[in-house]
Amino acid sequence: MITSAENDLMCRVEGDAPMGSVMRHYWMPACLSEEISEAGGKPLKIGLVGKSYVAFRNTAGEVGVLDELCPHRGASLALGRNEECGLTCLYHGWRMGVKGDVIAMPSEPEESGFRKKIKHNAYAVKEWAGMIWVYLGDKKEVPEFVPPAWAPTADTKVSIAKIKIPCNWAQITEGALDSAHSSSLHSSDMVPSRVLEAEADESGWYRPSTDKNPKFRVEKTSYGYHYAAIRRPIKDADSHDYIRSSVFVAPMSVLIPPNKSYNVANVNVPIDDENTMFHFIGWGENCPDQDFWRKFLCAEPGQDINDKWVSKRNIDNDFLQDREWMKEGNYTGIPGIPNQDIAMWITMGAVAERSKDTLGASDISIVEFRRCVLEQAKLMESNPDEFAQQVYRKGPETIVPSWQGVVPKGTDWTSIEGRSKEKIN
Ligand code: FES
Ligand SMILES: [Fe+2]
Structure with missing residues (x-):
């Protein structure tokens, strides 16, 4: 029989809960491919292990998973415009690419170089078996994506x-x-x-x-x-x-x-x-x-x-x-x-x-x-x-x-x- 404290330890994933950290050491499905099938289409807000993210397929067809809230002042990018290879925040127009680069920052003078110093949190992604997979752990140590046992090859039905x-x-x-x-x-x-x-x-x-x-x-x-x-x-x-x-x-x-x-x-x-x-x-x-x-x-x-x-x-x-x-x-x-x-x-x-x-x-x-x-x-x-x-x-x-x-x-x-x-x- 397990104790109430052990129950919390094994189940809870939010914040810095150990089990949340365990989960973030594995690739996991973020959403289905069909939910962001259109290049330049509607971005998708997703919740994963206690935090919210936004997934989108940019106008060039590349998939990105980013922290949901804009690095500027925290408006939701899930309401953003999917345009010109990035996701544009509606509030002041900052545009983030799939790798987290800020590719437009109309509210700041370009010559200040500020835009290039900012990087939004973007995560490694892989499209496989009708799903968008994401790795939420340490960006410096992203393990190789290993296909799940239920879809060992790219053409598995x-x-x-x-x-x-x-x-x-x-x-x-x-x-x-x-x-x-x-x-x-x-x-x-x-x-x-x-x-x-x-x-x-x-x-x-x-x-x-x-x-x-x-x-x-x-x-x-x-x-x-x-x-x-x-x-x-x-x-x-x-x-x-x-x-x-x-x-x-x-x-x-x-x-x-x-x-x-x-x-x-x-x-x-x-x-x-x-x-x-x-x-x-x-x-x-x-x-x-x-x-x-x-x-x-x-x-x-x-x-x-x-x-x-x-x-x-x-x-x-x-x-x-x-x-x-x-x-x-x-x-x-x-x-x-x-x-x-x-x-x-x-x-x-x-x-x-x-x-x-x-x-x-x-x-x-x-x-x-x-x-x-x-x-x-x-x-x-x-x-x-x-x-x-x-x-x-x-x-x-x-x-x-x-x-x-x-x-x-x-x-x-x-x-x-x-x-x-x-x-x-
Ligand atoms: S809060 Fe997103 S650009 Fe300002
Ligand atoms: Fe059952």
Whole structure:
């Protein structure tokens, strides 16, 4: 059990909180490419780890992420004019380029040289997998961008559902690492079926097990940890196990077990202590197109969520839960797998108080997540240089992906090699 102080240490990211510093040592998604798709188009205000920034694509097509407030006297650049290769502050006309250079300063005489002495805070950016990624840490030590495990190549097909959720990033991430809940919360959408492995079609996901009481195995890795949730399969229960293996990639990503057709991942970017940008990602050659993916998940802009990615389902309207539908047999009365999760996460409080939890054997992955996150936060708190060294020392790593399947009992779940040798069907 963790204490209230440890709960704050692992969850809070604002100001100089150690966990915020941990997050800033990694590349993270700032926004979707589609939000600033137009060169010279509307700039976008974004919140990341307790601070606000502005993202824009300048008239030359280059992407910039800058501190939101103008270096002159602090007006918002998100209202600025996107023109002549920079973002012009409306107040006195200072114009900042994507690298933070002040390229126009009409309020000062050019001959004073003042313009050239000023530099606005600009951050390293990378466009990849339909997202604008940013590095918010030390500008002198920007690590090389490493593609996420869910989009290893530039041409990986990726579909992203995005929702702004009014609660802390850690309880969302725990949800993605909590296999046991899927057998209850998502039981109307992840239906036990006589299939050989997890399958997906246009109306739901199917799994080859009715077992609501998975057994867990956990293994620590250099990038986080992974675990197996082991269930009795419907077929061959005496000789086989149904395994669903998930991966936590620190600090904010989860590789969720795939189905037969495509892979699934989750990235939870903290906006501040009490708000998170949740990304639910389908990827791989056969993953659904993005419009279908958002519709399937009931996370369709204009329909389920507004232009700020806020859901119409909220705590004040009971997430539009349909009790009649429940009487007819639906488990939650809430359509869309993420919407069911979101209702649980939000009702746990803005920052869930973990010192009051009652954990059981099915929470082993949750315990490992907390241990893993606290280890990072404590090292950052006690020895930030050592933490930075550890992050930067890591070379390219092979992340064992998430997987699922019905395999003979005793199969090594920790490596792809062991698994593919033994896997049936
Ligand atoms: S506050 Fe932005 S130019 Fe003056
Ligand atoms: Fe879930």
